[in-house]
Amino acid sequence: MKLRPETESDYAAIATVVTQAFGQANEAQLIDRIRSSDRYCPSLALVAEQEGAIVGHILFSYVDLVGEESRSILSLAPVAVQPAVQKQGIGSALVQAGLTVADSLGEALIVVLGHPQFYPRFGFKPSVEYAIESPFPVPDAAFMVKPLQHFHVAYRGRVVYPSAFNDV
Template sequence: MNIRPENILDYPTIAEVNTLAFGGEKEAKLVEIIRSSNGYIPELSLVAEIENTVVGYIMFSYIDLVAEEQLPVLSLAPMAVHPEWQKQGIGSALLKLGLEIADNRGEALVIVLGYPQLYTPFGFQGSINYQIESPFAVPEDVFMVKTLSGYHEKYKGKVIYPPAFKTDNF
């Protein structure tokens, strides 16, 4: 398996992987919208390929954390693996490398809305532990934070997602 940053030639396959993994086009459209926003980070939009075929994808992009000041933090969304390749460690490999790259960049933290059993082994904890508030009415254990080397206690407040994440965009 090879993991690398996406390129323009990957876009159709990335859309297909997201559509198949999630059973609809919402996440594929989210990726397109984020790519055209100022929250897009090419270095943190990764594909996993096997025999030169994209089978997995992960995207980290900037969102805001607002309290006394507005601070950029990372959102992890989406992460997808083609259904034929799921449960083979591809998502874990993408997540591990993505977190390493983000940490090496000096990013402060990553926010994810997802399954605790998937993310807690990678050090994610409930956002409430960091005084970080979700903008969504979701159970506390599914809105999670992973701190990185750039983390400082000033990172607390309410998460504000950019317009790309608004469901009426889809």
């Protein structure tokens, strides 16, 4: 398996993988909207390839953390693996690779709305433990944060997603 940043020529294959993984096109449309926004970070949009075919994708993009100050932080959304090859470590490899890239770029914090059984293995913890509020009415265990090397306790407040996330 090869992990690498996405390229424009990958977009159609990524949309297919994401749509198959989620059983609907909403998340693929979200990716398109993020790519068209100022919140897109190409080095944090990764694909997993097997035998030249894209089988997985992950996207980290910028959202706001609004507290005493407003700060840009990363959101992990979405991560998708082609159904035929799920549960083989591809999603985990994508998450780990993305965390490594984000840390190397000097990012401080990543938020994710996801499965509380999956993300803690990468160091994600409920956001409430860091005084970070979800913008959605979800269980505390489902909205998580991963502090990176440049994290500071001043990172607290309410997460605000940009308009690209509307209609998900």
